[in-house]
Amino acid sequence: MQQEQPTPAALDDNQLIAERRAKLAALRERTRVPFPNDFKPEHRALMLAQKYGELPNEELEPLGVQVSVAGRMMLKRVMGKASFATLQDATGRIQLYVMRDAIGDELYADFKHWDLGDILGARGQLFRTKTGELSVKVTELRLLTKSLRPLPDKFHGVADQELKYRQRYVDLISDEASRERFVQRSKAVAAMRGYMIEHGFLEVETPMLHPIPGGANAKPFVTHHNALDQQMFLRIAPELYLKRLIVGGFERVFEINRNFRNEGLSVRHNPEFTMMEFYAAYWNHVDQMDFTEGLLRHAAVKAHGTAVLSYGGQEVDLSKPFARLSIRDALLAHAGCTEVTVDDPAHLTAAIQKAGEAVPKNANLAVLQYSLFEAVVEEKLWQPTFIMNHPLEVSPLARASDSGDGTTERFELYMTGREIANGFSELNDAEDQAARFLAQVNAKDSGDDEAMHYDADFVRSLEYGMPPTGGCGIGIDRFVMLLTDSASIRDVVLFPALRRE
Numbered sequence: 001m002q003q004e005q006p007t008p009a010a011l012d013d014n015q016l017i018a019e020r021r022a023k024l025a026a027l028r029e030r031t032r033v034p035f036p037n038d039f040k041p042e043h044r045a046l047m048l049a050q051k052y053g054e055l056p057n058e059e060l061e062p063l064g065v066q067v068s069v070a071g072r073m074m075l076k077r078v079m080g081k082a083s084f085a086t087l088q089d090a091t092g093r094i095q096l097y098v099m100r101d102a103i104g105d106e107l108y109a110d111f112k113h114w115d116l117g118d119i120l121g122a123r124g125q126l127f128r129t130k131t132g133e134l135s136v137k138v139t140e141l142r143l144l145t146k147s148l149r150p151l152p153d154k155f156h157g158v159a160d161q162e163l164k165y166r167q168r169y170v171d172l173i174s175d176e177a178s179r180e181r182f183v184q185r186s187k188a189v190a191a192m193r194g195y196m197i198e199h200g201f202l203e204v205e206t207p208m209l210h211p212i213p214g215g216a217n218a219k220p221f222v223t224h225h226n227a228l229d230q231q232m233f234l235r236i237a238p239e240l241y242l243k244r245l246i247v248g249g250f251e252r253v254f255e256i257n258r259n260f261r262n263e264g265l266s267v268r269h270n271p272e273f274t275m276m277e278f279y280a281a282y283w284n285h286v287d288q289m290d291f292t293e294g295l296l297r298h299a300a301v302k303a304h305g306t307a308v309l310s311y312g313g314q315e316v317d318l319s320k321p322f323a324r325l326s327i328r329d330a331l332l333a334h335a336g337c338t339e340v341t342v343d344d345p346a347h348l349t350a351a352i353q354k355a356g357e358a359v360p361k362n363a364n365l366a367v368l369q370y371s372l373f374e375a376v377v378e379e380k381l382w383q384p385t386f387i388m389n390h391p392l393e394v395s396p397l398a399r400a401s402d403s404g405d406g407t408t409e410r411f412e413l414y415m416t417g418r419e420i421a422n423g424f425s426e427l428n429d430a431e432d433q434a435a436r437f438l439a440q441v442n443a444k445d446s447g448d449d450e451a452m453h454y455d456a457d458f459v460r461s462l463e464y465g466m467p468p469t470g471g472c473g474i475g476i477d478r479f480v481m482l483l484t485d486s487a488s489i490r491d492v493v494l495f496p497a498l499r500r501e
Helices: 008-030 045-052 057-063 105-111 161-166 168-174 176-198 239-247 285-304 327-334 345-354 365-380 430-445 456-463 476-483
Strands: 066-078 082-088 093-099 119-128 134-145 222-225 230-234 252-260 272-281 308-311 314-317 323-326 385-388 410-415 418-425 469-475
Touching: 045 066, 045 093, 045 134, 057 119, 066 093, 066 134, 082 105, 082 119, 093 105, 093 119, 105 134, 161 168, 168 176, 176 252, 176 272, 176 285, 176 476, 239 252, 239 272, 239 456, 239 469, 272 285, 272 476, 285 410, 285 418, 285 469, 285 476, 308 476, 323 327, 327 365, 327 385, 345 365, 418 476, 430 456, 469 476
Parallel strands: 093 134, 323 385
Antiparallel strands: 066 082, 066 119, 082 093, 119 134, 222 230, 252 272, 272 469, 308 314, 385 410, 410 418, 418 469
């Protein structure tokens, strides 16, 4: 069988790697410590730019500002007796001006053979070049880490999208926009955490390994605990544990952590994803909608600088009050239904089939309306919109509406055609909860892999009495997609799930 021949690019990379390994081997022979760790940079590129970036050189150089910096060498221009190099640290880039007379013939000769990607430490005096670039006139230069692999093309970074996900470390080195996405993500999460604490919520941690999967309709990952000799599940949601804490007397709790669902991959789905769930005693679903709106607006401003965002070239305005529609009203507004057809099971069934979706078995009017909403309306909800009054059959943990019409006090928040948050007035009737769990068990026995298990301990906790409570879960990844104008969830997850190489 003929073996696949390596591409010219692979040959080039292999040759470059071999050359770099040879340089490292020579370095090992010359020094006892080829990877030193005693250089301590005292300055960062951004800080220097902010403090001295506006000073002209005739004011800057007389100050004699001594600095020490470290980072990855991203550019190098070798000339005769003087050369330039650009270092990149976590905050930005700064230029080095390296003169043979300042560092000595031997070190300067070594420097000329150092490679892009090497990590350097430098000390010297700050000045501005004739072209106006803030730079360090180097008096001390050290090779701290030898890079053995060449960086991607310096002008284009990682061109292969899957390679960006698979080798995120290279993507972060070479793509400033990618780094900025994850900085914005961190700012958004920090803003959300601060907002929760400011409003009296207690941050808690609940188990990631569950003896019974619960809190959402989803298929779990299954594992086995050897010491306990029992099946365990990676959590699909923290909801049931957080509500146990409400029973225990913590009246406002929240958790930011990972959930795991054994489902397909898509631009909006990753098998592990970050959620924030929060619960407040004596709140209902309306209180939760009000709070969620304020929370997301606050996080957008803190992370992005404004609540008016752009996604895919279209504006998304979080500064205005979010729209609120019942599922029925959403069908009237976006699905071509009339006041007559929106309540006609035959029309709804035909419309669902026309949209290419399966009609739920034994569905009542509310379920048919919800199914048509999912099929044709979701993708049309671009501006922030709360959708309310979900059917009881698809909301096993939500409090039933007092109207008795088969709906619940539940909402979902949509932006850019995708769900961002889900919340409701919590069901705190232990007997009703037990009955709904039994209905879920029957659905699971009938072949629904995503139906919930019966959680006897959770029912027992409700029997002690849970105060009226409102709860909500927010998809952090999807919200960050909006903040950073990212088309795929993989763009905002540092290490997304991929098929093994």
